[in-house]
Amino acid sequence: MKGHMERIKQRKFKEQKLAILITWTFISVITIWILLFPFLAGKETVLKAAPACVSKSQFNIECRFCGMTRAFIEISNGSFSKAYALNKGGFFVYSFFVMNSLSFIFYFLFHRKRISTAFIDDT
Numbered sequence: 801m802k803g804h805m806e807r808i809k810q811r812k813f814k815e816q817k818l819a820i821l822i823t824w825t826f827i828s829v830i831t832i833w834i835l836l837f838p839f840l841a842g843k844e845t846v847l848k849a850a851p852a853c854v855s856k857s858q859f860n861i862e863c864r865f866c867g868m869t870r871a872f873i874e875i876s877n878g879s880f881s882k883a884y885a886l887n888k889g890g891f892f893v894y895s896f897f898v899m900n901s902l903s904f905i906f907y908f909l910f911h912r913k914r915i916s917t918a919f920i921d922d923t
Contacts, residue, residue, distance in 0.1 A: 828904035831897040838876040846873055864889060 838846050846869065855863040871890030874883035883890050 824904065828900060832901045832904070834872070835876075835894075835897055835901060838873045843873050843877075868893065 837849075841849070850869040853863055853866050855861050856866055865887070867886035868890055871883040871887040872894055874880070874886060875890060875894050880891075
């Protein structure tokens with residue numbers, strides 16, 4: 801009975817681990833795309849693709865993310881002072897996206913074998 805309960809706990813742990821990995825993969829693919837998009841498309845294309853801020857357009861009040869798209873474009877172009885003027889939090893968010901993306905790429909490059917065998921059902 802004790803061995804059966806232990807296997808159930810292990811299976812639940814593997815399922816939780818897989819759910820976290822799937823979620824991280826989804827988030828990382830989106831952040832990698834956000835980081836690459838300014839390089840792949842032009843500034844005008846990025847600005848056209850970005851949604852308008854509801855707070856700014858409906859209430860004429862800037863939210864904490866107003867200017868973030870333009871700040872990302874400026875950081876991608878190396879214009880850090882312009883990026884800081886557009887949105888002071890842009891560096892933090894951009895840095896977080898870069899660190900997450902690099903961690904994700906590193907994890908999948910060097911742990912591919914372990915990932916593929918870690919979730920094989922051993923029942």
